[in-house]
Amino acid sequence: MYFPISSLIQEFSQHSVLSSLFLEHVISVLDLTPVTKVDTERGENSSHSLDSPTDGDLLQAAVLALTAFFRGGGKTGKKAVEQHYSSVISPLTLQLGSCCGLARLGQLEYVRILLTAFQSFCDCVGDLEMGKILARHGENSDKEEWIDVIREIASCISLKRPKEVPHICTFLNKALERNQTSQREAAAAALSEFVRHSDGFPSLLEQMVEGMCLHISDESPIVRSLCLHGLVQIPESQILPYIIQVLGVIVALLEDHDEDVQLTAVQCLLTVLTSSPTDAVEPILINLSIRLRNLQVSMNANMRSKSFAAYGALSEFATSTQHQAFLEQVHATLPRLILHLHDTDIGVRQACRNTFKKLAPLMGADSSSSLLNKQYFNSDCRSDYEDFVRDVTRQLALFLSVKIDTHLATLIQAFDAPWPIIQANAIYFSCCILTLLEDQRSLAHFYLQIIAILVGKMSQSSDAVVRATCSFSLGLLLKTYSSQVWTVPTNLDRDCGPQLEP
Structure with missing residues (x-):
């Protein structure tokens, strides 16, 4: 008599002894068989994939067998699954890591089979909320979505079955060592959520921290x-x-x-x-400052806003031992911070405003607090921004003069920033420094250098704001320059100036 394979599996699942043995065997096959040699970064497939009659067929057979077991086991099968909960859910979770790559390759059959098996598992053990998580996402090909799915599943397990978490995390921690990228990504995604629920498991937490x-x-x-x-x-x-x-x-x-x-x-x-605590941050304060400063010119607006915000947060750790060293970093960041107060992105503008407020006391600019409370500081209007820059240049005159060459060199470098609005901001700010600071004689060489640059940009820039700012600043600089009584050295080359940082 012929019995369909699913019927045979159901017979196994309902047997009081064989159900556990069969489940353990199928899980071992599932766990030891690679999904596919998918390059998860490129979405490319190598010669060993689910199309091959070896690993792919074996893996698919194991998943189908699990589905039949979950669906037909009755009370005996459910008891076996409950007893092996962590050893079942762990490899199934790792398999989910491959779904994105397989979906991108068009290999949707295995994705559907796997999701069906996972859904059947949820139905078998009564984890209905977990089943809803899978149902919401389906056959998605977005990597971030699948990472979110895995993390939601981990959160669900942590809340519903906290006793299973140590066993699952031990398995996943070892899975970080596997060769298959998709499985390491799935393990890392789940662990990044499980760690939130590790309170009460100090040895497990230590193990997870070491692994990560x-x-x-x-x-x-x-x-x-x-x-x-x-x-x-x-x-x-x-x-x-x-x-x-x-x-x-x-x-x-x-x-x-x-x-x-x-x-x-x-x-x-x-x-x-x-x-x-302060003593943990102090030794790396300057190191962090330098790294954040390098990220503040990223083309990614989110990166700019977060790096400026983090810089402001660091200022709270500039205590007596690191105060002077951090102040040097503030000098290096200040021109860029003021320029991005009027960034093209609203998130960057707000981050810069918050950070400027935190840095103002460090710069000895307590009197500038009145400026920060004025309407123009929080305004997105360009004329308000220019009014603020002019006023803050006067307020910070003493602080700026300490590193005037460095500040102007940074601003001149920003004349070629990838954002026209930042170019215009740099032109206006440099003009304010040159015309408002008292020590005009020491700035003579910058006048000629900047005037030469502005003449070129006024005729070459395609941006109306840049051209208008060049025109206004050029007129102001020429007027101020012609009114001075100093003698310019004869060997001054208008193309020479402070060497710009790379």
Whole structure:
């Protein structure tokens, strides 16, 4: 007599002894068989894929067998699944990591089979909320969506089945060592959520922190980002012993070659600084300042806003031992900060305003607080911004004069910024410095250099705001320059000036 394979599996699932043995075997097949050699970054497929009659067929058969087991096991099968909950959900979660790559390759059959198996598992054990999470997303090909799915599943497990979390996390921590990128990404995504619920499991938390720290150099930028994200999700009551370790990871990833990882590092820095003691931040304060300054000119507006915001947060750690060193960093950042007060992006503008307020006391500009309370400081109108720049130049005259060459060199460099509005801001700010500061004689060589640049930009720039600002500033500079009584050295070359930083 012929029995369909699904009927045979159901017979196994209903057997009091064989159900557990069969389930363990199928799970071992599922866990040991690679999904596909998919390049998750490029969405490319190698010769070993689900189209091959070996691993692909075996994997698909294992998933189909699980589905039949979940659906036909009755009370006996359900008991076996409940007893092996962590060993079932863990490899299924890793398999979800492959869904994005497979969907992009058009291999939707296995994605559907896997989702059906996962849904059947949820129905079998009564995890209805988890089933709804999967139903909301379906056959999505977006990587971030699948990461969110995995993290939502991890959160659901943590809330509904907290006793299973240690076993699952131990499995996932080991999975970070696997060769398959999609499985490492899935493991990192789940762990980054599970760590939030690790309060009460100190040894498990230590194990997870060690695993995530080891993989901040993973070849996958997604794994690097998720591991860092997980580190800053350590419960506040448990994070203090790990603060220095986490900050060290952030310092390293602020210089990552992948911009998404850098952005994650900046966002995580903002998060972890709120719970960091001064003695943990002080030794790396200048290091962090330099790295953040490099990110403030990113073409990514979110990166600019977060890096300016993080710079402001760092100012709270500029205590007596680091005050002078941090003040040097403020000098290096101030011109750029003032320029981006009128950035094209509203988020950057607001971040710069908040940071300027925090830095003002460090610059000895307590009197400028009256300027910060005026309407023009929070205005998005260009004329209001120019009024503020003019007034703040007067207020900060003493502070600016200390590093005047550095400030003007930075502003001249910004004449070629990728944003026309920042070019115009730099032109206007440099004009204010040259015309409003008292020590005009020491600025003579800058007059000629900047006048020469403005003449060129006025005729070459395609942006109306840049041309108008050049015209106004040029007139003001020429008027101020002609009224001076100094003698300009005969060997002064108008093309010479302070050497700009690369």
